[in-house]
Amino acid sequence: MHISFLIHNSFGFGGTIRATTNLANALVEQHDVEIVSVYRHRDSPAFPVHPHIRLRHLVDLRKGTPGYEGDLPESRRPAAVFPRNETQYPHYSRLTDQRIAQYLSTLTSDVIVGTRPGLNAHICLQAKRGPLRVGQEHLTFRNHARSLRLSLRRLYPQLDMLTTTTLADANTYRRRMMLPGVRIEAFPNPVPAPRSAPSGDREKVVVAAGRLVPSKRYDLLIRAFDRVRSVRPDWSLRIFGPGIAGGHGLQLQRLIEERGMEKHAFLMGAVAPLESEWLKAGLAASASDHESFGMTIVEAMRCGVPVVSTDCPLGPREIISDGVDGRLVPMGNEKALAQNLLELINSDELRQRMAEAARAASARYEPALVADRFADTCAQLTGRHGPSGTLRTVLHQTRGSVIGAAYGIKDAVKQRLN
Incomplete structure (x- = not known):
């Protein structure tokens, strides 16, 4: 499979970056993998990326370099696609709207994976039909503001799979979000074994x-x-x-x-x-x-x-x-x-x-164990939907109609989110 990850900034520090890199490094042993970073602010990523992974960026924030794009007029206009109630909204703009949309319109992957709610929203709204749409949640359901939960409930029915990092959070999403037809699975963050053997004498x-x-x-x-x-x-x-x-x-x-x-x-x-x-x-x-x-x-x-x-x-x-x-x-x-x-x-x-x-x-x-289960689940879903984007379009339209009808019962929605 050809698997693409869309991430905020793969060149920085943070748990989502580590988890994405570890999973991608394991998947590339058996699959074609790319990491697409919305932003790039330094020359090299903080965490080692397998040489067979294609790492690319959409917006260059490296000041003093020929490719610097931080002062483009579009970068000062507020984003229209990235949700306003997402914590990273201040970092997004019309420039990121355009760049992400352009990337998603030319997508040739079998699987596209968003790594935060705002990027999952882009995938729901802008990704072409055909690739399996996977949204990852690296924060818990209760970490999200209520307004963001409402936004995601409208968007996430366009996903094929939503993943969390814990079983407890997956169960919460199943109970609290109305996502018929969306597979909700828990995949723990993969962590590799140490490359060196532990020392016999530990420091105090x-x-x-x-x-x-x-x-x-x-x-x-x-x-x-x-x-x-x-x-x-x-x-x-x-x-x-x-x-x-x-x-x-x-x-x-x-x-x-x-x-x-x-x-x-x-x-x-x-x-x-x-x-x-x-x-x-x-x-x-x-x-x-x-x-x-x-x-x-x-x-x-x-x-x-x-x-x-x-x-x-x-x-x-x-x-x-x-x-x-x-x-x-x-x-x-x-x-x-x-x-x-x-x-x-x-x-x-x-x-x-x-x-x-x-x-x-x-x-x-172990990353290989997590990667195998992730890839197997994606393969099951792509096999179930078939290679035709037409069938997936019909399924998404039907799913959207069901959700649209459900939203007529506003009081029920509010009660479930309280």
Whole structure:
């Protein structure tokens, strides 16, 4: 199959970019794969892309280069296709409307995959008939504003398949969205095994990773680790992720300094790939208030690092078996987070047992396994619809008529979304 991914910016950092790259790298072993990035702001992608993948961009934001397009008049006009209630709307414009439409009108792929709601909307509205239309949701249903859910309910019936990263979220979409004829499946984010073997001697370090944003609750983790270091001053905390120079990063640095933790807690900045840091870590921690999946949890486990995580919706509880390959603690509970970290820090035997269990359990996220199931599902759908775009057009028109009729019952729609 020829599979195309449409992504916001494949040259940056972030969980969606890592997940898309990992899946594409696995699929290209058996299929023809391309990644189409709406934006390009740097010369090389942050995450390694398989040399057989065609990586292209639609809008060049590299200032000082001959191809720079950030000052074109169309780039200053608001987008008409990308949904206004999507969080990335300020980054989209009439220029992206035009470029994405041009790309989708010439599409020759068997499968086109959108990687966020706004791009899924473009696929629903602008993709030519014929290719299988797949919309990925890397955020949870409840992460979306109610107005966006209403917009997507009108658009997503034009998809052939909608995918989520967790079973819980897939079930939510099945219950809360009226999408007759659209297959809804959960595909976890694929995470490769480490290229190097874990070191026999781990450092006395707790590692956390992700963007420095309030929802990751690094403030809670820092306060919890303040309790840890008062008992075990030989251990330290390293937080990896972009955003040190931003407002929240500065707040976290001030918190570290206010508590006199400069020798025990460190904001390390963005590092990609992070594998070498996981392989050195003794423990990992996640204090998030919500996770659509929890990719860094799987990355740590694949490197043989047990994770102490808050039991937040939705991902951690589907990844970690509490007490077997990691620990789940109540959200926002600083004391419980510190106690569980200390229990594993104080027991080399328990930590090692959980590390081995984490490495074994996380093998289910091997990219080849996820890619095979994704490709098999796409093949089933393309086989069911047949090679003719005419049949798919009829199905979409029929599906649209059903949804149009359903929208006459506005009160029922509002009640289901409350």
